[in-house]
Amino acid sequence: MARIARTLLNRLGGMLVVLAIVVTVVFVIVRVTPGDPAAVMLGSDATPQDIADLRTKMGLDAPLIVQYVQFVLGLLRGDLGQSIFLNQPVTQALASRAEPTFFLTLFSILIAVSIALPVGVLSAVRRGTLFDQIVVTLTMVAASVPSFWLGLLLIQVLAVGQGWFPASGYGGPDTTFLVRLHHLVLPAIALGVVNSALITRFTRAAMLDVLGDDYVRTARAKGAGEGRVILKHALKNAMIPIITVIGLSIAMLVAGAVVTETVFGLPGIGNLVVSAVLRRDYPVIQGALLVVAAIYVLINFAVDMLYVLVDPRVRL
């Protein structure tokens, strides 16, 4: 347990440094806008007075360093600023859109992993067979399909054509969870399938790698059957890199969610960001970027902790 505690503290420190860099990067990105953000936000028919008011409201008149300090202090209070267009705090805007994004990401990772793990393992074990070749080809094609395009095709065939699923939206505000779930099926498939291709390929490669290791030969020399060799000896070792890639793919899922939500008209964070970008609503862009990156850092932290459970050698 002491080992785990020490690792935890060590990683915690590293994570805080990364978070600090994330905050700084976000601050910089939003402020590299050429010209006056306030003018850009208000468009061409704003009066100089409107622009000046907005600048004051956004704190743009203060020197950069002061803005930075205020930004960080705000963050520490849980204040991400105010969305001018939505006329509500950014935190509130994000919170109200979190549910669809959360479930979309969750379901697509579940779909991706539950396809990828068995298929990837089997494909590695049956290396070179017809099954393996089909898997390799299919995953290659699937990894080349833009998820939004797959989404459009699914809508066309299964929603518009067959009418099995709603084509768009998340149900009304008062609908039951089951109805919302029904709305999530197609987007989760669109996103999950594309990502399962990546995880499958990775699982296959990791298994192939491990199957060539000496201890697998030892297990066979011990008289272990193939099932035991693969499921006990090889898979637990292969899980170490696979966990990493699943962690990484969560970031890709969130990126995919931005586009998928737009395609399916889901009122999630991705949709919010896209409309914020089109409206140049900088506080919302900034807040969303920050929250998503922070969540990702936390997930990675959790993945690191998982390592400690899987791999007894990990100790830092």
Add this chain to the structure above:
Amino acid sequence: MRENASAGQPVLSIENLTTAFRTPDGWRAVIRDISLQVHAGETVAIVGESGSGKSVTALSTMRLLPPDRARCEGRILLEGRDLLKASEAEMRAVRGGSIGMIFQEPMTSLNPVFTIGNQIAEALVLHQALSWKAAEAEALRLMERVRIPAAKARLHEYPHKFSGGMRQRVMIAMALACRPKLLIADEPTTALDVTIQAEILHLIRELQREENMGVLFITHDMGVVAEVADRTVVMFRGDMVETGSTEKIFAAPRAIYTKSLLASIPRLGTMGEARSPRRFPEVDPETGMATGGRETKAVAPEAAPILKVDNLTVRFDLPNGRVHAVENVSFDLRPGETLALVGESGCGKSTTGRAIIRLIEPTAGSIVVDGQDVTRAGTRALRAMRRTSQMIFQDPFASLNPRITIGSAIAEPMLAHGLMGKRESKARVAELLEQVGLSPAMADRYPHEFSGGQRQRVSIARALALEPKLIVADEAVSALDVSVKAQVSNLLLDLQEKRQLAYLFISHDMAVVERVSHRVAVMYLGEIVEIGPRAAIFGNPRHPYTRRLISAVPLPDPSRRGMARPMLNEEIKSPVRAHDYVPPKRTYLEVSPGHFVQDTAMAEIASLSA
């Protein structure tokens, strides 16, 4: 033992085994027509150089080669039953049941994510239908049997906490868990230090006696063969060239290959009182006859040292301790002289060499090369120093950049130091290639077109390009096959004679060291425990560790087998200490002219010679 061995049915009988691998150009036989028998209680060695097919023979017996890429023909009879005809399920009962196997790489042969206890117990669960609980209890007994200290506490530890020797003990416990009739040991001690090797060989022998098992022992080391084998099979490029009782093979080899193999191996204790190194005999590949092996010229005694090392100390900080890699090491080296730095892994010999070349920053002490203090050298002085001292590395496959022709690699240092222009360097490269016994026409080739021995020659040519006075050879011949090892060692000796080169010869191979060095320094846990003329160190070792090191080397002479060896149940200690550890002050006794022995605390000596 042999009397009861020849009686009755053999445990294993391999008849006309031919194994072929699938290649893009069709099936290619890698071993041809191998036949051998192993009886109960008997040890049969298969010996050969890399690529001889000895491991393939072992893996074929266990049917561990991938069936889609390897094909076996012939018969492999285990107590009369043909394994090549057995079903996969029957084979599973054989593997780990009737035949146990241990491998070369103890560091990678255990599964890193399961406990030792679990891995040993697994064999019992698989074959004896024990419950996991009962199997773990039995695993504990097995761990005690292979003499793993504090077995009970270590049962639930993971492999990364075990040293190489301990892991090999675990492998043995696992292989013997179900009391197999045959143990196949594939180079089980090659990756281990020589003292650990002696212990593991001893252990295998003892367990074999208790269980009356047959042992099929695969090795490249004629010393190990002489030490363990009742009968020996010599393999060469996939063919069995000779087989017979070990005594006969050593006393009167018939095959030319066996003759040349025996002629090439350095034999510890054959140098007597000679003061200078002696070349390896030249072996005629046609007849296997050895000729030559003269002593090299003596070193001028009055020459000033080219290298003076004083109280060299190298330490590295770890999160939970400090590695005392090198502590207070002092020696000097004269032109034309070879000082061998010997010791086992982790003793600091490589670190010492690398600190002298300044690949590592020393923590304290001084290194004076050709009158220049290296430790205080600035960038410019350091570059100048780099012309005086050069290094040759162990791994011939990694010491040349794969993307640069060897000619360009040899020319590189001369061009970088502005010694000559491109055109001149071409002529010089040709000259250097000739000096190391390669054809100048090879300059335009890439490293992958060369064999290991040739690459090592290229590395030597590159090291010579700057006309250095000192060469640090870090296990420079250790990775080479026996015959190539002799040739490359001879090359080093010839170059030394011609150019008055000083060598710091870092090696764990005592037999080669005895052959090539003028003086020897023995290192243990970062310190020199004994240093002196070669004849004194080998003829009259005074420090208990030196004695232990020398006595652990298996001699290629079956008549001297099993000479009393200390049976130690202790691994080499680690040089990692607490941050506040202060190394004790050491004094040295001069026991004979130039022969110094560390005057250590008696307690440590007692623990070593226990």
Add this chain to the structure above:
Amino acid sequence: MTTLTTASAARPFAASLRRLFGNRAILFGAVILLVVVLAALLAPWIAPYAPNKLSIVNKLKGPSLGHLFGTDEFGRDIFSRAIFAGRISLLVSLGVVCISTVLGVLLGVAAGFFRRLDAPISRLLDAMMSFPDILLAIALVAALGPSLATVILALGITYAPRLARIVRGSTLVLRELPYIEAAVAMGLPTWQILLRHVLLNLASPILVQATFVFASAMLAEASLSFLGVGVSTDMPTWGTMLASGREYMNNAPWLMVFPGLAIVFSVLSLQLLGDGLRDLVDPRLAKES
């Protein structure tokens, strides 16, 4: 290890070509990519119509001999537009590959070779990699304004850390190899060690990774234009074609099918190429991406 036969050693170039195209993945990938690149380069000559030529009479016509891929809501020829769109997609992706490779190699080699730079650079890379790629890119585009240059820059910055990670890892391995140590021991200047010994040996993994970045950049560019935050030009892109074709997809599915297939095939060609190259260069690298 002398595996080269005399015949192939005598003609190493022919031998390596044979090795290259003996790999089926590379062969297919290269052929498809060649078609895509040639179509884009020769667009003005091979496209049957100008990409923006309106013809209201011909609007929303299905695929026919006159209009291979059909026409859109303004009667523009989808086939011609798809060919011209390839130009933007390739141009953007190529720019992204250049920027991210230069940045990635500089950061990766610096972090891998110089111990002191490792921690700060690695933390920066960690931070940059915690932004999902599309999200970071659209934020950058939003900040810099949508233009060809900003999209390239934004995606280039987004993908640089990926390359840097790989380069750093390979450099760390290389740095410990005896031939690098030998170069240090011989007194070679650091820049020469980096160029001749480190970069030369990194070329293959960099090439492989750059191919994958090329593929990702193509997908990302399509996503950005689909969302309406991509390159703003009069020229069609596959993403904008899909975005505008969406409204008509019930009646004119060809509006989505063909631009989508164009993306899939282009990206697939690069994936095939990258995969094949990786197998060729180093099977151990297979687990890295």
